[in-house]
Amino acid sequence: MPRQGDRRHSPRVELYQRIVAAIDDGTFPPGARLPSEPDLAARLGVSRPALREVLILLQEDGVITRRQGSGSTVNQLPPAPGLERLLPVEDLLGPGAVRCRRLAVDLEEPTDFSGYHLRLAPSARACFWETVVDIDGVPACFAHEWAADRTDLEAVDPELAAVFDAAPEGPATTMLAAFLAVAPRSMTARSTLGATTLGKERGAATSRPPETAALIVTQTVAVSGRPVLAAKYLFPAGAPLLHLAPRR
Template structure:
């Protein structure tokens, strides 16, 4: 899974998002019919081939349907943006207000096998580590986040290290970095696997140790440089994590 922000997005993806945003903002309300391709291409200032490709992606993702003799209509319940965009987990798992971020631990630690692999951390480096409990909407999830060494953050974007140093306790590391990015393109790759909570995580979440869960690992980069690595534990019962696949 990959997410790309800002300047690195393909023109068709940008166009897809413009139309999807217009649907979500009510410019094209549920049940309405989109303008014809020539008219829509003219309104958006894009070529018809690019528009046609974006419309096909919107159909595949369930935002649009094609009705014979009518044209492309907006579905009643368009899918909301999900994990394919770089957003803090507390926003992605919420159905209304963001989940609350309760800090369990804020510290620095030496590299582990996980951070050595994903952050390319050198032996003896000091890495900022945050453990957080995300609660709200009747569910709870656990998040572990590690930032790259401060000298690495300073090299790719000076605001990153400074923002983490003064961040409020009730914030996730990813929310701090995305807010500080200020147009610096971020990319992310993630992996998803099935697991059990285990005793310690079960106690933190108030669930049984043998509760099934989804483990999401995430690495966020600036160019080729990893700046954040995370593990998110999502037990059964937590809000769905929406993912649009093209």
């Protein structure tokens, strides 16, 4: 299934990274409003359509908030890791019969999202899983997950790379659940929350109208500081409440 919003490794990757770098170095600190689109496009030397695409992606990733008529505001930095337990989607959706439906498996070149969050070189290849998680037969989460290049995974933990050899033989799960099953103690994560709409493709996959509002959780998972998994989890309006637990 085609993936809405994906753009292959391109100058937009560099533009995304330039804006994030400006946020990181304090040029646009948390809480600050970005210049207007015409001013920012001129400042960065890019076209407005290219800038608008990247701003949409930054909003999806929780980096900025865009409001019509008010421009774009840099979000506050995410809390330090350790405020919540790292759990797969299957455990966050509460009681009920959980079933994962794998819609796509692919080995792909970096996208704007996976390239940035996994620090992928242009020649790297990320394993991609597209999964719908059902609770009691009702679609409750749409998951896009990317793993780091296999060579990088093997350097971090060979068991992580082996997950993809075993995946076709076993029941479908999210990628995070498969990773936690083999390396539960060594992983840390950063998560951000945002709001979006499902769109046509994701709406069809979850049996909901394209304009359905959704919570989007963007997550980067690392082992010893090296990112191994990047994901977007969309929870459409009407999905079961998430059950979060403090770290023990």
